[in-house]
Amino acid sequence: MGLDDAAAAVRDGEAVVYPTETVYGLGADATDADAVERVFDLKGRSRDKPLSLGVPSVDAALDHTRPTPRAERFMRRFLPGPVTVVVERRETLPDALTAGRERVGVRVPDHETALALLERTPPLTATSANRSGSPSVTRITDLDPELRERVAVVVDGGETPGTESTVVDPGRGVVHRRGAMADDIEAWLDEHADNA
Secondary structure, three states: OOHHHHHHHHHHHOOEEEEEOOOOOOOOOOOOHHHHHHHHHOOOOOOOOOOEEOOOOHHHHHHEOOOOOHHHHHHHHOOOOOEEEEEEEEOOOOHHHHHHOEEEEEEEOOOOHHHHHHHHHEEEEEEEOOOOOOOOOOOOOOOOHHHHOOEEEEOOOOOOOOOOOOOEEEOOOOEEEOOOHHHHHHHHHHHOOOOO
């Protein structure tokens, strides 16, 4: 099944699996608390661990977040890309997504299929398509059979690189998890340390 099927499933409150430039993601409507809860159930993930927000562009992210000027400059420099940018969220996002926190991780994947899906859907949950504690999935054949059975659509984009995104809070100048492009990101943070 293709992108239109996946987009229709998301609009119906279902979860789908989609490729990114890091690993396969598990996506559902990130603005719908019930759909977000479904993702937690599918992953077997603790409700106190927030999920990230997947959008097709920085401008789309601004509809749901309030980055500082420095954070927005960072987003425009590094997104799309294998980076999760932590910024303040707007009220459009349910507490379920952020585990009640005021901040959310934003992903704009640098992947043609992922972006094409995100252009057709509301913002998606951006979390790896695996059971919590299991390895991330880089090939559809590695999907957990139960998870595969319970999602509405699996979009096959071939093998993904497998490198995790770097998680960064540019407003506070903090790298929470080193991953792809970490050296470039840290260099940018150092270079822009004085202009918050």
